[in-house]
Amino acid sequence: MTTTHKAAPSGPPPSPVEPLPHQLLAALGQHRMATTHQLHQLLRPGAARQTLSGPLNKLRHDGLVDYTVLPASKRTRAWYLTSEGARLTRDFPALRGRPPYPITSATAASLKTPHTLTSVRTHLAFVTDARRRGDEHGHLDWTPEVSHPLSDGKQLITDAVMHYTLTETAERTKLRAFVEIDRATMSSERLASKLIDYARLWSYEPQPVGRPRSRQPTASGPVWLRWYPVFPRVLIVLTGATRNVLDNRINDLQAMVAEHPHVEALARQVPLGAAILEDLEAMGPTTGVWEPLVGGESRPWTEL
Numbered sequence: 001m002t003t004t005h006k007a008a009p010s011g012p013p014p015s016p017v018e019p020l021p022h023q024l025l026a027a028l029g030q031h032r033m034a035t036t037h038q039l040h041q042l043l044r045p046g047a048a049r050q051t052l053s054g055p056l057n058k059l060r061h062d063g064l065v066d067y068t069v070l071p072a073s074k075r076t077r078a079w080y081l082t083s084e085g086a087r088l089t090r091d092f093p094a095l096r097g098r099p100p101y102p103i104t105s106a107t108a109a110s111l112k113t114p115h116t117l118t119s120v121r122t123h124l125a126f127v128t129d130a131r132r133r134g135d136e137h138g139h140l141d142w143t144p145e146v147s148h149p150l151s152d153g154k155q156l157i158t159d160a161v162m163h164y165t166l167t168e169t170a171e172r173t174k175l176r177a178f179v180e181i182d183r184a185t186m187s188s189e190r191l192a193s194k195l196i197d198y199a200r201l202w203s204y205e206p207q208p209v210g211r212p213r214s215r216q217p218t219a220s221g222p223v224w225l226r227w228y229p230v231f232p233r234v235l236i237v238l239t240g241a242t243r244n245v246l247d248n249r250i251n252d253l254q255a256m257v258a259e260h261p262h263v264e265a266l267a268r269q270v271p272l273g274a275a276i277l278e279d280l281e282a283m284g285p286t287t288g289v290w291e292p293l294v295g296g297e298s299r300p301w302t303e304l
Contacts, residue, residue, distance in 0.1 A: 136165035271304035
């Protein structure tokens with residue numbers, strides 16, 4: 001006697017899109033902190049603002065996120081991962097290798113908000129522009145606080161590394177950039193000297209120590225080749241002062257390129273540009289708002 005078994009009806013295939021709570025945790029793990037509005041623009045720009053309220057409050061109830069209220073902001077909340085949230089997200093595939101930096105209190109969070117939220121503002125300018133153009137650049141294509149070794153044992157910590165894919169016509173062009181955020185809180189000379197650090201990273205080739213243990217060939221070339229196929233362009237985004245002050249700071253950056261031999265050598269090989277954040281937000285990064293640090297007419301960041 002033969003028994004016929006009916007196959008159980010299969011359910012719908014799993015969605016390739018991660019659920020919103022997972023995306024919220026990943027975005028906060030990547031960016032360290034973001035306001036409700038910024039998370040809305042990053043993850044669900046076309047949805048009602050209330051779409052994020054329920055998941056965020058549920059994550060807070062579960063002890064995975066918390067918030068601090070920004071001063072003089074009509075109760076604007078800046079969200080961040082708790083220690084438990086940071087522990088949970090360190091195993092997310094998109095965040096593997098990303099050092100967790102849990103914020104332990106609202107007071108600690110308030111000390112980080114100005115620079116961190118300005119970085120997210122800058123990222124949002126690129127995300128919004130990419131959506132308009134049909135390019136590829138999402139909420140995880142911006143990695144803040146990336147450390148790179150320099151020759152004297154010190155570290156260059158870039159404010160963010162950006163990955164961006166142009167999709168013009170039938171071609172896809174992958175672009176990378178080191179992004180520095182300047183809120184006019186340091187001297188103009190100190191800001192310009194950061195270009196020297198980038199020139200040092202560009203030319204730094206580690207020297208082998210002692211005799212090799214095997215006859216296998218060792219990696220050679222600049223240290224940045226460990227992470228990037230080409231050296232990322234350097235973009236400096238300025239805000240936090242009058243336009244005249246910010247223009248003067250851009251002039252000082254251009255003077256550093258013209259006067260320092262190592263920076264001048266870097267600029268011959270690597271695109272360097274500066275722009276004002278409010279211009280990025282108003283007109284978009286792919287308009288002519290960037291000043292090439294080698295001089296010349298302003299242009300889009302993709303054409304530096």
